Amino acid sequence: MQKYSIFSLIKNAISNHKNWDLAWKDPSPKKEYDVVIIGGGGHGLATAYYLAKEHNITNVAIIEKGWIGGGNVGRNTTIIRSNYMHDDNALFSEFGMDLWRRMSQDLNYNVMFSPRGIINLAHSDAQMNVYARRGNSMRLNGIDAVLLNRDQVREIIPMADFSENVRFPIFGGLMQPSAGTARHDAVAWGYARQADSMGVDIIQNCEVTGFDVVGGKIKGVRTSRGDIKVKKIGLCVAGSTNILAEKLNMKLPIETHLLQACVSEPVKPVLDRVVTFGAGHFYISQSDKGEMVMGGDLDGYNSYAQRGNLPTLQHVLTEGIAMMPFLSKLKMLRTWGGIMDMSMDGSPIIDKTHIEGLYLNCGWCYGGFKATPASGWTFAHTIAQDRVHELNAGYNLNRFNTGYLLDEKGLGTKTWIS
Amino acid sequence: MLYIKCPHCGWRSQNEFSYGGDATVKRPKLGKEVTDQEWDDFVYNRKSLRGKHWELWQHLSGCRQWIKVERDTATHEIFKTLKASEEIS
Numbered sequence: 001m002q003k004y005s006i007f008s009l010i011k012n013a014i015s016n017h018k019n020w021d022l023a024w025k026d027p028s029p030k031k032e033y034d035v036v037i038i039g040g041g042g043h044g045l046a047t048a049y050y051l052a053k054e055h056n057i058t059n060v061a062i063i064e065k066g067w068i069g070g071g072n073v074g075r076n077t078t079i080i081r082s083n084y085m086h087d088d089n090a091l092f093s094e095f096g097m098d099l100w101r102r103m104s105q106d107l108n109y110n111v112m113f114s115p116r117g118i119i120n121l122a123h124s125d126a127q128m129n130v131y132a133r134r135g136n137s138m139r140l141n142g143i144d145a146v147l148l149n150r151d152q153v154r155e156i157i158p159m160a161d162f163s164e165n166v167r168f169p170i171f172g173g174l175m176q177p178s179a180g181t182a183r184h185d186a187v188a189w190g191y192a193r194q195a196d197s198m199g200v201d202i203i204q205n206c207e208v209t210g211f212d213v214v215g216g217k218i219k220g221v222r223t224s225r226g227d228i229k230v231k232k233i234g235l236c237v238a239g240s241t242n243i244l245a246e247k248l249n250m251k252l253p254i255e256t257h258l259l260q261a262c263v264s265e266p267v268k269p270v271l272d273r274v275v276t277f278g279a280g281h282f283y284i285s286q287s288d289k290g291e292m293v294m295g296g297d298l299d300g301y302n303s304y305a306q307r308g309n310l311p312t313l314q315h316v317l318t319e320g321i322a323m324m325p326f327l328s329k330l331k332m333l334r335t336w337g338g339i340m341d342m343s344m345d346g347s348p349i350i351d352k353t354h355i356e357g358l359y360l361n362c363g364w365c366y367g368g369f370k371a372t373p374a375s376g377w378t379f380a381h382t383i384a385q386d387r388v389h390e391l392n393a394g395y396n397l398n399r400f401n402t403g404y405l406l407d408e409k410g411l412g413t414k415t416w417i418s
Numbered sequence: 419m420l421y422i423k424c425p426h427c428g429w430r431s432q433n434e435f436s437y438g439g440d441a442t443v444k445r446p447k448l449g450k451e452v453t454d455q456e457w458d459d460f461v462y463n464r465k466s467l468r469g470k471h472w473e474l475w476q477h478l479s480g481c482r483q484w485i486k487v488e489r490d491t492a493t494h495e496i497f498k499t500l501k502a503s504e505e506i507s
């Protein structure tokens with residue numbers, strides 16, 4: 001594989017960029033693999049990469065129905081953070097933060113990781129108390145957290161609404177300075193390029209039509225491009241999890257819902273942090289191109305549509321304007337939607353299943369993008385060693401049976417309530 | 419924007435409704451011995467179908483009645499609405 005560097009850039013500039021190698025190949029599926037990963041999104045690509053890199057398992061195929069990086073890894077708001085209170089979430093996410101910091105060097109691909117910090121705004125004394133508690137929990141787990149008062153927040157984001165007579169005055173906020181953003185597509189492409197170079201087959205336009213399960217064991221997978229013999233399958237298909245689970249006669253604590261995001265027209269640099277509104281559900285950052293990148297609530301009913309509905313967008317942007325009134329002056333450039341695998345306690349599942357050789361990675365709700373490296377790393381470990389790593393032990397499927405739920409938000413089983 | 423025909427009030431926009439999830443999930447009968455699996459299926463496990471899906475909605479800013487709606491989860495087409503007391507045929 002050609003290494004990307006200033007020298008390769010100069011060399012290829014001289015030949016008018018006509019001689020770059022393909023970043024990854026386009027193979028046809030072989031008859032047999034050691035591991036098949038279903039889903040060529042961020043998590044699937046990362047899993048294949050860590051299987052090859054950490055566990056030396058390279059006879060691996062990634063099967064993708066569409067094209068790689070075309071789902072949620074290409075549709076999110078690129079936020080990376082580990083500001084969780086519960087240990088399982090905090091330690092898992094902070095492990096991921098470490099991988100994010102090294103990712104560009106590790107993958108030899110600029111993922112433009114920008115640790116610009118995230119501020120969760122608080123709008124009441126009670127909320128300040130809750131944030132203080134969360135901040136303390138984070139610090140106990142070695143994660144940086146700073147509780148900001150109103151004046152400190154004002155210094156960092158003076159464009160927010162600090163006038164006196166507003167419905168949700170800003171009392172302060174909780175900041176994680178090491179959080180940030182990254183170039184989402186580059187994450188998928190970087191993992192794909194490295195996985196491919198280590199021998200992983202990336203097979204696009206290949207739909208899974210069924211599974212061969214004999215005596216409770218995975219024997220193979222049937223696809224639109226032929227049957228493949230395999231003993232281990234990793235399922236990484238986010239919003240399509242239930243569709244494939246049905247083919248396996250599995251019922252999962254997952255509902256598929258639509259989440260929208262949008263960007264404004266590009267403007268000059270005004271916001272150099274990620275900010276979330278604490279009195280509703282709205283988050284914003286500014287991209288390198290100058291667009292304001294915004295997102296918020298689910299559309300609120302089961303959906304596989306991958307496109308949004310106006311009432312939710314209107315509601316989300318109303319919150320945005322309440323927080324930063326200048327947004328009302330901006331024109332909207334694009335809106336889009338992706339389908340989320342909403343789990344019943346708001347936390348993901350990375351686990352083995354009752355079928356031998358079938359491994360499950362799903363339930364990422366709003367937070368799939370930031371988890372990409374840690375999810376790939378732990379899922380690869382779970383598949384390769386046939387046992388969960390301590391980092392994803394809390395993300396077991398069994399918790400819905402035992403009652404040890406990981407309800408970070410304490411919302412219960414109504415996934416559409418945010 | 420979805421338009422939902424409330425069986426009590428007629429056609430209204432989705433803004434008047436709130437969502438209540440899968441309408442085919444049934445609570446295990448009271449007084450009956452329930453296995454963990456049955457309880458999990460009631461509380462947590464969902465089919466989350468792609469295509470036709472029977473679901474509960476509440477006409478919150480209208481008559482406040484719960485209703486059943488058959489909607490396509492991929493196209494958002496609404497086929498049929500029923501009162502909460504009416505059985506899905």
